[in-house]
Amino acid sequence: MYENELKAIHKSNRYRAREVFDEDLIDLASNDYLGFSEDKVLLEKAYQRVLNHRSHAPKASQLVNGYHPIHKTFETYLCEINGFCDGIIVGSGFLANLSLIEALVRKNDLLVLDELYHASGILASKLVDSKVVYFRHNDAKHLEEILDTHQFHRAQVCVEGIYSMDGDILNRDIFDVCERDNVLLIVDEAHSSGVLGENLLGVFDYFNITPKSNHIKMGTLGKAYGSYGAFILADGEIIDYLQNRAKAIIYATAPSVFDTALAYESVLKTQNNNLEIKAKIESLKGLIDEVFDIKMDGMILKLEVKSSQNALDLKAFAKKEGFLIGAIRPPTVKKAIVRLIPRICTDIDILKKFLWELKDEIYRS
16 A cells, blocks of 8 residues: 555665664664663662552553552652752653643744754644744754744743754753743753753753743653653643643553653662763763764764765664664755764773774775
């Protein structure tokens, strides 16, 4: 039925497939920045935490009988360390963006998104009955011009703490632009939580910004925290509104209890081992700068290549050398790239040798 469409995808080198990779390969492709997905101590602690309760599954929507004590304890802890009044966890980052945008953006509002905002937010923006505008990536002046030239009842601005493909950090001036007009600022910290800031809490922490009533922080649990799910932190009124209007919260089974417990243990570990983790991150950043002359903001290394086929060839080269890297192709990005995550659990000497080999291979190709 979709034979022609699949042929076109293959022809353009955009075909994607699931693959179970050899576990002996050194993983530089995943978003498991801190290597927590392989930490069996965290796994055991999470298991013991869940074992202390009668039920180990959510069973229903959060608003029926799916709200578990572990959910509540974790939300309280996230609010405490991040300085927000209230919070709610959801099943995934995709559902978090869907919840926020679909529920908060109402008729006569203005929704403004960074042009490189995540695909989940772009999809959600198509569901709203309001004006939707994109501003040039990380361009605070362009955002200000849009807010100045549009009439709106309320405005919501969507940005990322660290952008998932380019790996660059949010422009600090965007906070000031939104503060001026009391615009609701949604910051997707999926790729900055756990790796950025004095306390490894993301861009609010990095920029030393005290959360205000017009700030919303969303983050995922399946990247630096090595689990699955997401959280939304905001003013109490916003959280109350979301649990009454956000369809992805109301009509979805509550998040996995075990995954929440695992994420809780992971966040605790980042807070209790702050200095050690930061030192490892800085060491890896220094290595990337040495080899590629690139200063990473977070833990994402983006290397532009000539074509989609070139990206696939480099991925195959890396695999032969015992490494997994990401070959990211259009339409996910405008121009093909290879994307590397130098996870802190990687042996730095082995990594250094491979990076020099990869650089030579990119030059030759």
